[in-house]
Amino acid sequence: MLGNLNIRVIFEYFPALWQGFLNTLMMSGLGFAGAMILGIIACALTIQPLRWLRAPAVAYVDVIRATPLLAQLYFLYFGLPRLGILLPEILIGIVALALNSGAYVAEIIRSGILAVPRGQFEASMSSGLTYLQRMRFIILPQAIRPTVSPLIGQAIVLVKDSSLLSLISVVELARVGQQIALDRFMPVEGLAATAAGFLIIYYMLKALAALWSRFNRLPGQA
Amino acid sequence: MTGNFKTFVLSALFVALAGTTTATTNAQAGTLDDILARGELRVAVQTQGPPYSFMDKNGERTGSAIQLTELMAKEMGVKVTYLDFDWDGLIPALMSGKADILAADMTATLTRATKVAFTKPWIHVGAVGFTTQGSDFKSLEDCKKPGTTIAVILGSTAEKSVPTFFPDGEMKSFKGGGTVVLDAVASGQAQCGVNDNTAVSAQILNYPENTFNVFPEMLTSEPLAYAVRYDSQDLLIWANLFLDTVQGDGRLKANLDYWVNSAKWQADH
Numbered sequence: 001m002l003g004n005l006n007i008r009v010i011f012e013y014f015p016a017l018w019q020g021f022l023n024t025l026m027m028s029g030l031g032f033a034g035a036m037i038l039g040i041i042a043c044a045l046t047i048q049p050l051r052w053l054r055a056p057a058v059a060y061v062d063v064i065r066a067t068p069l070l071a072q073l074y075f076l077y078f079g080l081p082r083l084g085i086l087l088p089e090i091l092i093g094i095v096a097l098a099l100n101s102g103a104y105v106a107e108i109i110r111s112g113i114l115a116v117p118r119g120q121f122e123a124s125m126s127s128g129l130t131y132l133q134r135m136r137f138i139i140l141p142q143a144i145r146p147t148v149s150p151l152i153g154q155a156i157v158l159v160k161d162s163s164l165l166s167l168i169s170v171v172e173l174a175r176v177g178q179q180i181a182l183d184r185f186m187p188v189e190g191l192a193a194t195a196a197g198f199l200i201i202y203y204m205l206k207a208l209a210a211l212w213s214r215f216n217r218l219p220g221q222a
Numbered sequence: 223m224t225g226n227f228k229t230f231v232l233s234a235l236f237v238a239l240a241g242t243t244t245a246t247t248n249a250q251a252g253t254l255d256d257i258l259a260r261g262e263l264r265v266a267v268q269t270q271g272p273p274y275s276f277m278d279k280n281g282e283r284t285g286s287a288i289q290l291t292e293l294m295a296k297e298m299g300v301k302v303t304y305l306d307f308d309w310d311g312l313i314p315a316l317m318s319g320k321a322d323i324l325a326a327d328m329t330a331t332l333t334r335a336t337k338v339a340f341t342k343p344w345i346h347v348g349a350v351g352f353t354t355q356g357s358d359f360k361s362l363e364d365c366k367k368p369g370t371t372i373a374v375i376l377g378s379t380a381e382k383s384v385p386t387f388f389p390d391g392e393m394k395s396f397k398g399g400g401t402v403v404l405d406a407v408a409s410g411q412a413q414c415g416v417n418d419n420t421a422v423s424a425q426i427l428n429y430p431e432n433t434f435n436v437f438p439e440m441l442t443s444e445p446l447a448y449a450v451r452y453d454s455q456d457l458l459i460w461a462n463l464f465l466d467t468v469q470g471d472g473r474l475k476a477n478l479d480y481w482v483n484s485a486k487w488q489a490d491h
Contacts, residue, residue: 081411185333
């Protein structure tokens with residue numbers, strides 16, 4: 001059955017595929033960096049006690065998680081210009097990915113913090129540490145470990161979501177695949193090449209996660 | 223580590239195999255026989271907007287290509303089932319046997335004809351350029367200025383002709399129906415747009431008056447035709463005779479006069 005796959009065409013489009021691969025990596029990387037920043041800020045705001053600071057962060061997380069990324073993308077791309085804000089599509093793509101994933105990252109980090117046993121909060125409080133000290137020295141170091149795995153998972157989701165950017169004319173892996181399908185009417189070759197690209201990124205992220213857990217092994221753990 | 227590599231190779235194989243199975247064509251002798259036996263003509267369409275194929279005020283699929291296809295099915299004595307695809311899914315849908323015939327505002331190009339068989343054209347259209355009213359682009363020549371962003375539909379004939387007509391322009395391809403190109407220009411994401419004259423003149427009616435400035439120059443002349451698979455010779459011959467017949471008895475002209483050459487359809491749909 002593999003005889004149906006025209007490898008020659010995939011090689012012919014290799015420069016375009018490589019460019020698409022790099023663009024997907026770049027946009028996903030920047031998008032995830034933005035998502036981490038947004039997520040940490042949103043999470044910090046949701047768990048601190050002041051209500052007027054908490055409300056906008058909770059609203060952000062709710063609104064983003066309740067709407068599809070495609071709708072958010074179209075809102076930023078076709079909606080913002082009506083408000084007089086015209087940004088290049090690559091930037092819109094990165095912002096959309098960061099905004100979208102940021103909400104999920106906020107929830108992942110929050111769940112990590114909530115997983116720290118209540119006694120740790122109480123013990124650190126009775127030691128006379130301030131709020132920031134408690135977070136910095138006691139809570140966060142314990143909260144980070146359980147979040148790493150879901151964060152890598154979220155990064156994988158974000159990489160795949162980045163294929164939606166092809167809809168606003170950004171040239172990335174999925175778009176190059178579409179181009180092969182359209183130029184040569186070879187959807188199989190185009191989609192297989194795209195899938196292979198995403199698979200490579202997936203394995204890179206997986207290797208990264210394995211590396212992290214190797215260097216941050218708990219004493220006594222296998 | 224070798225275990226990891228093995229899983230990688232296996233997943234790569236899986237991806238490749240999953241791809242090939244979907245593309246397997248079910249070659250069948252006598253597509254027309256199949257259609258008659260089934261009592262159903264399966265038509266691959268796109269919802270690209272007026273005047274060819276769109277959802278009207280009542281939420282019903284209609285348009286020039288749709289009405290012509292209804293007529294075709296009526297003459298054939300079968301009912302129509304529409305399969306709605308994105309533009310780039312139309313030809314694969316036909317090739318994979320999901321649809322019997324492709325009815326869209328598709329230009330019969332030599333490249334596409336290497337994969338599917340086109341019938342005789344039922345209309346000739348041409349590509350036109352447009353921009354927003356009041357923009358700095360007063361003529362088609364202005365759109366040829368270096369660095370001008372030009373919106374086209376992904377996989378359209380405009381995508382091939384724009385680099386020729388606007389060598390210094392920067393082309394942006396959008397996936398979806400024709401209106402996405404108008405949206406891109408209206409929102410300022412592209413400075414000029416290029417699409418078929420008939421599609422543009424019908425679709426700008428959806429926008430507030432004087433949103434767009436359509437330039438009169440025709441960049442190309444393109445035949446629009448139905449497409450079938452090359453192994454559906456019987457259907458191809460029948461469809462050509464159908465087009466000859468409706469051309470001869472005036473029914474094609476009535477269709478085009480209503481949908482394409484005027485805005486009469488606007489009152490009813």
